[in-house]
Amino acid sequence: MTHEHPLITARNQRTEWFLAARFGMFIHWGLYAIPARGEWVRSLEKISNEAYQPYFEQFNPTEYQPREWAKLAKAAGMRYAVLTAKHHDGFCLFDSQLTDYKSTNTPAGRDLVREYVAAFRAEGLQVGLYYSLLDWHHPDYPAFDDEYHPMRGNEAYRDQPRDFQRYLDYMHGQIAELLTNYGKIDIMWFDFSYGDLHGEAWRASELINKARSLQPDLIIDNRLAASGEGNNSFGTPNPEIYAGDFACPEQLIPPTGLVDQFGRSVPWEACITLNQHWGYSASDRDFKSSRQVVHGLIECVSKNGNLLLNVGPDAKGRIPAECQLILQEVGVWMAEHSESIYGCGRSQLEKPEWGRYTQHGSTIYAHIYERGIGPINFRGLNGKVKRARLIADNSEVKLELPWIAKDYAADLFLNWPSAQLPNQTATVVALELDEGPEARG
Known part of the structure; x- marks a missing residue:
């Protein structure tokens, strides 16, 4: 007789609500909404901290109304949301005591995470926070030799002294703030491991133990462990403590869903953009139709998975009108058909031709x-x-x-x-x- 690993038992208990919910909203938002060329603009265009600073000084989303975001998500049939509390550029949408690089020090003058959490809770939605393990603003994050840092290969950064353990102290401290200062948090969405930076390179066991002590019911994605986007030990009988509670394939719905070594389904969600960018891109009007979104959601559920659908609000704090229209149309379908989505999963029957x-x-x-x-x-x-x-x-x-x-x-x-x-x-x-x-x- 085989006994299930205690971490897997706990994972399955924690993710029960998540797998019943099936549909969530991903929100990528930050300073990059001002240049409006996507959330990777700093890396792709090799923008220095100094050249990026004007966006910090301009950031003033006067039309940010998170309750409207939450109402839109709820009307679309979404049951949870995940907001980028800090993306790769290091800018914080919350009032961290560990940095000055935060929304409360911009013209916005507001803790935008606090408002988001309150608004989505008020609509009865589960609340998640995204936190980038990368940080292109922090002085101790690897730059010259890093494959993604905006200053990679820049000779001026070759010999700059950096203390990565000091960065990790900062990172762990900010995550503790997010899990302490905003009430119950349902999801912690880490992004992402790569190269040699995965697992214990992030002091991952320590991080998970601290997170679980602060929020015992918290569910966590698998990107602390995964170098790249593979499952690593997540789908094995003996996962590491930091292997995560769910896998999160990006821009892809797995052809047969995700299963462990014994063919049993494991918790997963596909994170998908509505157009071609995560963060706001003013020129990107290549939006998926509401029919495509509904079919994608049905496909995920038919494979025992979730759909986390992304929107990228603009610099004023508005979810683009095209996104709103698509989600409203999805909501019309969900209002009559959500019985076939919530709490559902793979059928005993093979996929039909129709x-x-x-x-x-x-x-x-x-x-x-x-x-x-x-x-x-x-x-x-x-x-x-x-x-x-x-x-x-x-x-x-x-x-x-x-x-x-x-x-x-x-x-x-x-x-x-x-x-x-x-x-x-x-x-x-x-x-x-x-x-x-x-x-x-």
Whole structure:
């Protein structure tokens, strides 16, 4: 008899709410909203601290209304959010006592994290904070030899003295502030390990022990451990203490979901941008449609995963109008179909040709994307479905075995009465089984 590792047992308990929620909002926001060329602008354009300083002196998001952000997220069907408390440029949206490089010292004069936490809590959403392990502003973070630092390869930085342990003290101290000064925090989203900087290079065990002492129910991503974006020990039977509670593939929905060495599903979320950038980019108007977003969400759930969908507010503190419209449209679909998302997961049935299945207990949800021609086939379900209904209005859906389909006696067919689906984004039929097994996972 095998016994599950205590860290895995604890991880599975902590992530129960997370995996039921299924849909969250990622928010990338900071000084980089002013140059408006994405959150990596400092690195890509090799901008020094001095050249970046004017953005600090200009930062004044007079239209920042986090309650409106929270209402938008909630209306879209999102159940949690993650905000960049500090991104790679080192600028803090919170009133840290360990640095002057923070929002309270800009013209904004406000602790923007505190306002975010209060606003999202008030809307009943779970609250997460993103914290970059990198810091291009801190004097002790590696610069000349680092592969991402804006001053990489700059001769003026070759021999500058740097004390990385002093930076780690600073980093650990700021994380303690975030987990002490803002009430209950549900998610800590670290970003990211690379090269030799992973695991204990961050004093990760010490960091996790401190975080858990401050917030026992906190769930943490796997990027303290992972060099690059691999799972490292996360999906093994013996994870390190800092392996994390969930994996977070970026800009990718894993083809078959994520599983451990025994084929069992592990907690994960795909973090995806709405356009091509995380931070605000004034010229990037390549937005995904609401239909694409809904299909991505359904795909994640059908593979036992979550979708963390990103918005990048502008320098005034506004979520772009295009993002708002997309999320509002997603919310219209979710208002009628969230039953097939929340608390659901992978189905016992294989992916059909017309869409995807999700499942909760003995109810299978058929997400139909394409009407096709002729009856819609539910393979292998003849004699197994006691009731079928359209979840948008709970109206009965009649299933049958047409005379013309006598060679498919194991299947059921939905002979839709019209040439068009009632919902062009995704029509959802709930198939309540007589004795259906629980969803795999």
